[in-house]
Amino acid sequence: MIDLLVTRDYYVASFLLLGIGTYVMIAAGNFVKKVIGMNIFQTGIFLFFIASAYLDGGSPPVLTDSAPYVSPLPHVLILTAIVVGVALTAVALGMIVRIYAEYGTLTEDTLKEVRESE
């Protein structure tokens, strides 16, 4: 059991990060915190991919180093995903700024009340 956890430590960390991200997304009342939760969830997935590409004693996939190399393909996928993630975060934050301009609140419960009273 302990051996299973130690040899797959990054996967365990990845699962826990997915859990923490989900919790923040559901539990946080503030929209900015929800977006932070989404970012934690994303990095959990990134960790899963990069950990799967790892090879003990491997060099980075730059061919001037000596073989063996870790796998370059997950790195490419995650590299672009990080940049797309920041663009996504920015759009979410833009929506938050817009919600604040319309309703004057950033709290989920207050926003529901304001919407119902309209």
Next chain:
Amino acid sequence: MNLELPLIAFILATALATAVLRDVLAAIIAFATYSLGIAVVWVVLQAPDVGLTEAAVGAGVTTVLFLLTIAKTVRPSGDRVLERLDVPALGVTVLIVAVLATTLGALPEIGAADTTVITSDVTQYYLEHAYKEAGVKNAVTAVLAAYRGFDTLGEAVVVYSAGVGLLVVLGKEVFA
């Protein structure tokens, strides 16, 4: 090996701090620390390209955008330091982690030489042919701009669309 466990403990602790801190500013600062820890993890896992991006994006750009947002809106002030525990959310979280944890035994050991990703034909093909076919020594760049160039064009268009989308949300025509 001896660096791994403290590092994992660090990122989990900072992620947890982000989750439980009630003050949004405090949570943002904890998240910046977390991103820096994650960037170190990428370097430890031999992914320097990803680490570079994460260090600039996570600890830099994202944090600045979050700070800018709360400077433009409100920062809720309260007496309590920590969030109140949300039991239904915790239930969902425990369920998700439990379901994911059942797959743990089926996953290969991290760093083993016989994992599917390392032994796959695709990985071997990229590593063997990157210099011969694409003429560049960084296999990540070769895959990014040559082998998966069409995908990268799509990603670039997604980033472009995010800019357009934000302008639509804010009702503007230029970034001003």
Next chain:
Amino acid sequence: MSESTSEADLEAAETADDLQSYVESPIIMATVRVVSPFVFTYGLYLMFHGADSSGGGFQGGVVVATVMLMLGIAFGIDPLREWVGEATLVLVVAGGVAAFVAIGVGTVVAGGGFLDYSAYGIHHASKYGIEVVELFIGVIVAGTITGLFFAIDAGKDGGDNE
């Protein structure tokens, strides 16, 4: 500071008067003045040397974008936006995407596949092609992130969008 920022500051002052988007600080200004040229050069280095060492368009692009963020924090976002120009960023980003597509379609016109650089028939076509594409990716990423930064700062009603 322009009117828009001070208005927004007043609005936020009810709950967050300690949070302003711009505080003039000689320490931050001096630091940014010293550091930003080096960070900018490093970003360009990452874009141009992505072929043979770690780095590339996405990495260099975000590093260059952080220079703009640093300048905005140190010297105020509104003066920086005026210096960059309102429509310039839109043109830069759209131009970057168009150039990427043009390079890809160009290889098809020259008789190869999409982004099949060897169709251009120059020496080391693939290497130079990849570097040019990386450069345009960097332009797109840096331009978009700077633009998102400006847009969130201006908010819905802020900014001088006439």
